[in-house]
Structure formats: structure tokens, C-alpha cells
Amino acid sequence: MQNSQSSSKRFLDIIGELQSLISEQKIEYGDRLPSERHLAEKLQVSRTAVREALRSMELLGLIETRRGEGTFLSDFKKHQLVEVLSTFIMQQARSIQDVVETRMIHERAAITTITENEEFRMLPVWVGMQSKLIDGESVFLREDMVRETIVATENRLSLKIWFLLKQYSGVSFDVAIEAVEEIAIVHELLDEMMAGNTEKALICYEKWMNQVEGERREME
Amino acid sequence: MQNSQSSSKRFLDIIGELQSLISEQKIEYGDRLPSERHLAEKLQVSRTAVREALRSMELLGLIETRRGEGTFLSDFKKHQLVEVLSTFIMQQARSIQDVVETRMIHERAAITTITENEEFRMLPVWVGMQSKLIDGESVFLREDMVRETIVATENRLSLKIWFLLKQYSGVSFDVAIEAVEEIAIVHELLDEMMAGNTEKALICYEKWMNQVEGERREME
DNA sequence: TATGCAGGGTGGTCAGACCACTCTGCTGAA
């Protein structure tokens, strides 16, 4: 229990013990963990040390704490990891250009994935979007279009990253697709996607983004 | 300063304030942060609270602490994070799959960018890698190949994200390219890249990754 | 001049206290 081997950090040990505890007692997502005081006693350390370990895990989104109630094992899907890291990464990102380019990497990848997979191509979403685009009744945002594309690929991590990049890229995505030309481009993009023409779909996408980018420059 | 708005967690606020401090005072990687006691006084919170925030950041590998010396801002290369998270993530097959797929998104994008841009294609790195590959004298790791590709695109953000994903994807990338078949594939990949054949280059890449993945499965 | 020691600063850990909050079960009034 002592730090005989020096190097190992106490709070890391505690995290390890918590992991064992969780698997031993078969604690599942949503279940409650023993209270901080009980854990401290059980692991023979102070409550302070337990808390440091728990806070670390909380930052990662591995657990969730509710005052007055307790500590709960939470679903990994809600991990804050990506958010936290993004702040630091963004600080280092030289230019906004990198952010935009990286965002587009994820968008192109999503389009490609869908176009090259018949199951994804046949999803009813695409047709639904096209009619929404045309009828002009409901509002249809740019980011709706892109988001749905990434959602369809079922890659949650990519979606998460995209969402963050979107916020940093300074492009106005929460804008309705209204202009006739823009509707035409997006409509065609959907057509090509459903037809499975990866190259053409990507060309449409590029055309669309160029237009959006041009718009942004005018704003300045 | 009080938790007037309730919801926000104290230690998250502190992490935020630390981030501000770091950017304001232009603390760079390797530099020392103010001591825990000073931070506590500066932020008007207890040392306990500061420590909880610092331990969280340490788990993420954002900082490094050395007893008797201080706390240092570090590059996220050494994160215990990976081990901790992997234990939790690995149980969710979907998650690890997302990580791998997202990593490959960045890799494919880099290959495409280079192949489609003459300036990048003509870089001397590629030929240099090929000879390194053949002469067999110097060690040439898998991750060297991929990393150089992304480095060449000059997108630092993508590189940073890739770096993180690499470590979570559970693929052995720090392995030398030695097998005859593997050398052949990578060599061909470089050929196609330099020739500007995007499609063929991507096919080579896919072949390579399939092989690597197959290897990983055998290990289990 | 060179050695060695003491002191101050740092992170690491702990015990104990209080606060704010949630839940539960008991009590007393309708």
C-alpha cells in the first residue's frame, strides 16, 4: 500500500483499485459507487486522496457525482475528454485554417463513407432532406445537412470532434439554406451521394464549401 | 466567486482559470507553473481544490508534477490516460472501433492531400523513406511513415488529433517495417503517392492497414 | 577552495470540521 516503489502516484493506484472494485462488484453504468468516506476506509487512505482520484475520473467522464446523492458510474459516451483536450489543442492550432481544413476532413470522410456503402446510401434521411430543401416550409440549416451526414456514419467520436471544430472554425453554419443556387448544390450533393458517385459528391461538397467560405470573407 | 450558478463544478472552473493563466503568462511546455499554495491564494480557493484540479490535469497528461520541484506544463505525450481509459473503453467495442476509424480518416485525408498536390508529391521525404525502407540499416517504424505523411500536409491540428488517436487505437505502430510483404506494400504506397494516383494510393493504404489489423487480432 | 549541512520551498498525505443538498421515515394534524 505504501509508495515503496516510489514512482507510482497514489491517486493512480486508487483509480486502479476503483477499477478492480467496479469489475469485482459488477457495478454497471448508472449504478452507485460506495461513498467517498466508505472508499477511504476500505482502501485505507484519506478521503482527500479518494477525492483526487474521483475528480480525475469525473473529468474524464467516467463517473458522475451528484451532491447529496452519491457517485455514479457513467456511460463512456458522455466523456468530456474530447472537450477538455480541445481547449489545449486549439490553443496550439496555428491558424484557423487548420481548424477549417480538419473540419472538412471529417465531413469529406463522412460523405465518402456513406457514398461507398449501400446501406447508408439507402437511408430515408437523404430523400427527406431533399424534400425539406424544396418545400421551403421548414427551416433547414447548413449544419443540419452536414451533421446528419456524420451521424449517419455512426462514428460518434468523429461526430464529437466535428462538433467542436465547427464551433472554432468561425463559419456560419447555423444559417438556413435558402438561396436558389445553394439549394441546387446541396440537392445535387444528395443526389450524387445516393447514386454512389463518390467523386462527384465530393466535387459538389467542395463547390458548396467554396461558396460558404466566399460568403464568410465578404462578411469581414 | 461563490457557486452562485450552482451547476458548474468548482474544479472545472479552476481548470479553466488555469488555462487562462497559462495562456496569459505564456507558459510553454516544460515551464513551471506557480506552486499549489500560490495558486490557491491567487484563485482564492483552498489548496485542496487546486489539487483536485491539478490531479485531473495530470491524469490527462497536461501537466507533470515532481515532488520537491514543482508542477510543469507538459506535452501530452506521457499520459497515463491511455491505460486508464482503455480499461473502460475496451469494454465498449463500438468505442474502440470509432477511435480506429477516426484515426484512419485523418490518415487517408493526409494521403489524399499529398497525392493531389504536386508540391507535396515532390517532397524529398518520400524517396528518402523508400531508400530507408530498402537498405534495412536504419529502423523504420510504421508510425514514422504515417506521421511523416500528416506532417507533410502542414496541418498541425490534424497531426495533434492523430497523435492522440494513435495511442488509443490499440494498434502497434511502434513496430519496425521489416517483413518483405510489408516493405513492398509501403513502397508501392509511396510510389502511387508520388505518381499522384489517389485511388491506388488509398487502396495500398487499405491493404496495409488490413494487414496490420490482422496482426493485432492474432495477438489476442 | 571544497565539502557538507541547514533551511526554505515544493508536492503528497492526512484528520477533522463545516456546509449544502437529497432522501427517508417518523410525527402530528386533518
Add this chain to the structure above:
DNA sequence: TTCAGCAGAGTGGTCTGACCACCCTGCATA
């Protein structure tokens, strides 16, 4: 009997002050 309301126990959130182990530096001594 029923139900509203309150008290208490349990939980996380925060703080204080203390001590330890360790590192560095500068001063005093050999």
C-alpha cells in the same frame, strides 16, 4: 386513515492546518 411537513442521517463540496518526503540553494565550516 391519510398525508403534509419536519428532523435526521448520509452524501458530496470545501476549507484549514498540520506533518512528511524531497529538492535545491547558499552559507558556514573544515
